[in-house]
Amino acid sequence: MAPLVSLRGLRVAFDGVPALRGIDLDVMPGEAVGLVGESGCGKSVTWLAALGLLPRQASVTGSVLLEGTELLAAPAQVLERVRGGRIAMIFQDPASSLNPVHRIGTQVAEAVALHQGLPRGAARAEAKRLLDQVGMPDAARRMDAYPHELSGGQNQRVMIAMALAGRPELLVADEPTTALDVTIQAQILELLTELRRAHGMALVLISHDLGVVAETCERVAVMYAGRIVEEAAVDALFAIPRHPYTKGLLGALPPIDGPRGPLASIPGGVPDPSAMPPGCAFAPRCPAHVQACDVAPPALLERDGRASACLLAA
Amino acid sequence: MRFFALALLALALLGPWLAPFDPLEQDLSALNRAPGGLHWLGTDHLGRDVLSRLLSGAGTTLAVATGGTLLALGLGGVAGLLLTGLGRWAEWLGFAVIDTLRGLPPLLLGLVALAAMGPGLSPLVLALGLSFAPLFAHVARTARRREEAADYVPAAIVSGAGPWRVLTRHILPNVAGPVVTLAAITLPRCVVTESVLSFLGLGAAPDAPTWGRMAADAARLAEAAPHALLVPVAAIALATAACAALGDALRRRVDPLRA
Numbered sequence: 001m002a003p004l005v006s007l008r009g010l011r012v013a014f015d016g017v018p019a020l021r022g023i024d025l026d027v028m029p030g031e032a033v034g035l036v037g038e039s040g041c042g043k044s045v046t047w048l049a050a051l052g053l054l055p056r057q058a059s060v061t062g063s064v065l066l067e068g069t070e071l072l073a074a075p076a077q078v079l080e081r082v083r084g085g086r087i088a089m090i091f092q093d094p095a096s097s098l099n100p101v102h103r104i105g106t107q108v109a110e111a112v113a114l115h116q117g118l119p120r121g122a123a124r125a126e127a128k129r130l131l132d133q134v135g136m137p138d139a140a141r142r143m144d145a146y147p148h149e150l151s152g153g154q155n156q157r158v159m160i161a162m163a164l165a166g167r168p169e170l171l172v173a174d175e176p177t178t179a180l181d182v183t184i185q186a187q188i189l190e191l192l193t194e195l196r197r198a199h200g201m202a203l204v205l206i207s208h209d210l211g212v213v214a215e216t217c218e219r220v221a222v223m224y225a226g227r228i229v230e231e232a233a234v235d236a237l238f239a240i241p242r243h244p245y246t247k248g249l250l251g252a253l254p255p256i257d258g259p260r261g262p263l264a265s266i267p268g269g270v271p272d273p274s275a276m277p278p279g280c281a282f283a284p285r286c287p288a289h290v291q292a293c294d295v296a297p298p299a300l301l302e303r304d305g306r307a308s309a310c311l312l313a314a
Numbered sequence: 315m316r317f318f319a320l321a322l323l324a325l326a327l328l329g330p331w332l333a334p335f336d337p338l339e340q341d342l343s344a345l346n347r348a349p350g351g352l353h354w355l356g357t358d359h360l361g362r363d364v365l366s367r368l369l370s371g372a373g374t375t376l377a378v379a380t381g382g383t384l385l386a387l388g389l390g391g392v393a394g395l396l397l398t399g400l401g402r403w404a405e406w407l408g409f410a411v412i413d414t415l416r417g418l419p420p421l422l423l424g425l426v427a428l429a430a431m432g433p434g435l436s437p438l439v440l441a442l443g444l445s446f447a448p449l450f451a452h453v454a455r456t457a458r459r460r461e462e463a464a465d466y467v468p469a470a471i472v473s474g475a476g477p478w479r480v481l482t483r484h485i486l487p488n489v490a491g492p493v494v495t496l497a498a499i500t501l502p503r504c505v506v507t508e509s510v511l512s513f514l515g516l517g518a519a520p521d522a523p524t525w526g527r528m529a530a531d532a533a534r535l536a537e538a539a540p541h542a543l544l545v546p547v548a549a550i551a552l553a554t555a556a557c558a559a560l561g562d563a564l565r566r567r568v569d570p571l572r573a
Contacts (some may be wrong), residue, residue, distance in 0.1 A: 085474055
């Protein structure tokens with residue numbers, strides 16, 4: 001099966017400082033992929049770059065193919081049809097992602113009108129149907145509410161309804177539950193999974209929360225300092241992590257039982273993006289560090305259906 | 315206060331018919347009369363009835379001030395919003411022109427407009443519009459910058475909205491709040507600036523009553539006839555308060571969140 005979206009050698013630099021250092025990632029139709037890593041590792045930048053949403057100062061190179069169509073350097077009209085129509089995106093803070101001066105019904109209906117070309121009345125009816133579908137309680141009445149009158153979870157449901165308006169083939173959810181409390185978080189993740197199944201939509205879930213990704217995704221890519229360091233099926237990755245960074249992340253999860261103890265952590269910090277080590281970016285913090293690690297950044301090599309960018313794992 | 319604004323509008327429209335005397339008629343036997351008797355608000359230094367001048371001047375005063383404010387809002391607001399999207403150099407150049415305009419005194423602009431267009435109310439409106447437009451341009455630019463940094467802008471772009479749609483549907487309604495507020499502040503300032511320009515003979519015929527000119531004329535004789543100064547000043551103050559209240563009500567209409 002051909003991938004729906006295929007990123008090849010995607011690089012982004014802000015004022016000469018690299019933020020992404022060569023991303024290769026495929027998303028299959030209908031698949032749920034998790035993208036994990038700590039803040040600043042480039043998870044969000046990857047997809048903002050793919051959709052042409054970065055400011056002009058950012059230099060973006062490489063290739064982003066949507067079923068064979070190159071999106072980088074695509075004309076504005078092509079991008080406007082892709083955005084929302086084929087690839088939709090929702091963000092971390094739903095309250096500020098909605099326009100504060102428009103009623104939510106109007107905002108959803110606008111997205112509907114934009115992508116389905118429906119007249120006003122029909123667009124509103126479709127907007128109400130979408131709000132019902134994303135589980136907005138009392139959708140007919142809430143259509144007239146402003147974003148500040150709704151809770152965070154309800155606003156995120158509105159964002160999801162807007163994202164569904166264009167019937168996208170891929171939904172990129174950038175930390176969709178980070179701003180929400182834990183019970184609402186579970187509801188939203190469940191909703192995303194349900195909608196994905198119902199629409200056959202692919203999902204890219206960007207998160208720093210391994211638990212969220214394990215619950216929702218089929219495949220995970222772990223990012224560190226602007227590169228993918230390990231990629232595998234969820235079960236395989238959590239059972240036997242191969243890259244020392246992934247091992248460190250999983251090791252840092254506190255055990256659910258047993259006596260209280262200090263939380264495990266990975267010693268050291270993320271390298272300064274303007275002064276990357278010549279070899280593997282994780283080498284300075286790596287417990288399994290050998291001299292060969294400092295020669296050149298290791299490539300992401302595939303072995304038995306999974307890949308990792310580590311000399312020792314390959 | 316909204317009721318007061320409506321009453322003010324009614325007075326401005328009906329003023330000339332409500333005036334008990336001819337606002338231009340001089341009564342040299344009754345100069346600087348204090349309020350009371352036949353002249354409710356007294357007479358000025360030429361024996362003209364202050365109430366009649368106030369009433370018949372209301373229309374001109376408010377029309378000129380409103381025209382100047384709307385012109386400033388239109389010119390400045392549009393320039394500020396559009397220049398901000400044109401890229402660094404166009405924006406820099408555009409705002410260099412706007413700031414040069416801002417540096418010129420309204421008086422000079424008024425004289426240039428008068429020289430170009432001849433006497434009348436239109437050069438007055440043009441001068442007011444041009445001198446207040448830079449403020450609107452700056453407020454619109456700042457507001458647009460601030461709104462562009464809000465998350466709903468990338469969210470709108472990612473849902474497929476083009477740049478024009480983002481500007482008109484999403485940013486404009488959010489920029490309207492501060493711009494409307496500025497308009498409410500600018501309107502009374504136009505009344506005052508108009509008095510300065512009128513004092514120098516710009517605008518309508520020299521003896522035609524406007525509030526600003528009434529105040530400017532009476533200021534020189536404030537000791538002999540303080541009421542002739544206080545009446546137009548009080549009228550300007552009340553009109554200012556009414557404008558502010560009206561502006562606030564308008565802003566609340568366009569801005570559900572910060573109501």
